[in-house]
Amino acid sequence: MANTTEFSDVPGVAATRDAETHGFVFNHTMLRIKDPKASLDFYTRVLGFTLVRKNDFADAKFSLYFLAMVDDAGAIPSEPRARKAWIASQPGVLELTHNHGTEAEEGAVYHDGNSDPRGFGHICITVPDVVAACARFEALGVPFQKRLSDGRMREIAFIKDPDGYWVEIIQPTPLD
Amino acid sequence: MANTTEFSDVPGVAATRDAETHGFVFNHTMLRIKDPKASLDFYTRVLGFTLVRKNDFADAKFSLYFLAMVDDAGAIPSEPRARKAWIASQPGVLELTHNHGTEAEEGAVYHDGNSDPRGFGHICITVPDVVAACARFEALGVPFQKRLSDGRMREIAFIKDPDGYWVEIIQPTPLD
Numbered sequence: 416m417a418n419t420t421e422f423s424d425v426p427g428v429a430a431t432r433d434a435e436t437h438g439f440v441f442n443h444t445m446l447r448i449k450d451p452k453a454s455l456d457f458y459t460r461v462l463g464f465t466l467v468r469k470n471d472f473a474d475a476k477f478s479l480y481f482l483a484m485v486d487d488a489g490a491i492p493s494e495p496r497a498r499k500a501w502i503a504s505q506p507g508v509l510e511l512t513h514n515h516g517t518e519a520e521e522g523a524v525y526h527d528g529n530s531d532p533r534g535f536g537h538i539c540i541t542v543p544d545v546v547a548a549c550a551r552f553e554a555l556g557v558p559f560q561k562r563l564s565d566g567r568m569r570e571i572a573f574i575k576d577p578d579g580y581w582v583e584i585i586q587p588t589p590l591d
Numbered sequence: 592m593a594n595t596t597e598f599s600d601v602p603g604v605a606a607t608r609d610a611e612t613h614g615f616v617f618n619h620t621m622l623r624i625k626d627p628k629a630s631l632d633f634y635t636r637v638l639g640f641t642l643v644r645k646n647d648f649a650d651a652k653f654s655l656y657f658l659a660m661v662d663d664a665g666a667i668p669s670e671p672r673a674r675k676a677w678i679a680s681q682p683g684v685l686e687l688t689h690n691h692g693t694e695a696e697e698g699a700v701y702h703d704g705n706s707d708p709r710g711f712g713h714i715c716i717t718v719p720d721v722v723a724a725c726a727r728f729e730a731l732g733v734p735f736q737k738r739l740s741d742g743r744m745r746e747i748a749f750i751k752d753p754d755g756y757w758v759e760i761i762q763p764t765p766l767d
Contacts, residue, residue: 428629435727438641438719441660441683442761444620445712463612466598482766484682500763503717506660506683512712515669533712534702534756536621536688541679543614551611566624566763576596580710585618587676 429562442483443508444538446580447525450518453577454511460480462582464509464542467491467502476515483508509538519536529578537573537581545572545586552584595745601719617659619684620714622756623701626694629753630687634658637731638716638758641686643667643678652691659684683716703755715747721748722761728760 423430426560446452458464460481471478485491492498503578517524528535542548549563549572559565560573560581572584604650624630634640640658647654648723651666659681661667668674693700704711718724725739725748735741736757738747 422645425627425642425645427617427628427643428646429632429636432639432641433636435723435740437662439639439660439724440717441640441685442616443715444599445715445759447709447712452603455601456605459603460605461612462608463608463615464617466601466604469598469601474756484615494732496765501764503761506681509617510621510712510715522614522671526704526710528702528704534754535704536623536686539619539686541616541618547611548615554672558698578710583621585679586593587679589672591765 417453442493442503443545444445444511445446445510446578448511448519448525448578449512449515449520450476450577451511451513454513455480455482457557458509458511460544461552461557467508478513478518480511480513481508482511523579525578525580527581529581537583539583539585541585541587543586545570545590547582548584548586598751608746615653616680617682618635618679619687621686622714622754624687624689624754625700625721627654627687627689627696631656631658633688633733633752634685637728637733640726643684644675654689654691656687656689658687659683660730699755701754701756703751703757713759715759715761716761717761719762721746721766724760724762 422428453464459466463484465485465488466480467483467485468481469478475495481502484507492501539572552574558575560575563572565568570585573581574584576582598604631642635642639660641661641664642656643661644653644657645660657678660683668677728750733749736751739745739748744767746761749757750760752758
């Protein structure tokens with residue numbers, strides 16, 4: 416049976432989970448974006464995210480967009496405080512930060528992390544059928560960093576979001 | 592009632608979710624790390640993640656570590672193929688990439704994304720009690736980017752992981 420100490424021989428891994436961490440949730444990942452119109456189109460139309468929260472900070476000149484994969488929109492509370500709590504309790508939320516005015520700049524504004532200086536690598540979307548998903552991305556004109564047919568890893572693709580951030584596409588099961 | 596078209600007036604937002612995206616899951620975020628021993632200690636002991644998968648690529652000289660917040664370790668299949676499918680189907684997984692040898696380099700190896708060139712900003716962990724969580728982080732000697740008492744946003748803290756990546760800490764409900 417799988418258990419939390421399966422990898423306890425790996426240096427650094429805690430043998431047991433501290434009870435003080437119970438209830439912790441990996442809620443979101445934040446990426447800065449140049450143009451919310453382009454990014455919201457990509458994340459909602461192409462990838463199926465739902466925009467669940469938007470905060471505008473006019474004085475500080477930035478806006479935050481929170482997106483989640485929502486299978487049942489009726490599950491999201493409408494009352495603002497309950498809604499905020501619901502969003503904060505979900506794993507797998509994507510936060511996009513827009514500093515006002517960047518959309519008017521020429522060329523790329525942000526760094527994807529995959530050339531020097533490196534750091535962040537990618538986000539990953541799991542899809543039921545990676546071949547069908549990639550065919551759809553091609554049909555939609557989405558740019559690829561790596562097609563399924565590129566390189567040795569035939570089960571993995573990488574597409575690029577409007578800022579050039581890499582989005583890995585996988586399916587849970589092996590390709591036939 | 593909340594619905595998927597609530598923000599349909601925001602430029603770029605798709606009015607409806609394409610049926611072709613059903614079943615898509617925001618599975619993981621990948622960060623490169625200098626030293627797996629330090630990062631695994633931080634993510635398992637300090638934050639409560641469980642190491643659920645480890646892949647070593649000896650020829651290419653890198654290793655991948657997949658971490659998840661696992662409340663019920665018995666829910667993870669032990670059979671390798673089923674286990675891989677289970678991990679790929681979860682939202683909120685963290686993938687850490689270790690390029691062998693970086694742990695022996697002097698100083699920081701990776702870029703946190705929050706100084707030029709900017710891009711990736713942070714990951715965020717939601718905790719039941721942000722005050723208690725921050726007191727524990729202090730007691731554990733975790734470095735802070737922003738304490739609850741710093742600045743105007745008293746409900747949000749940022750700690751730093753061993754590579755300097757920012758980890759936001761929030762709770763779902765307002766502070767009393």
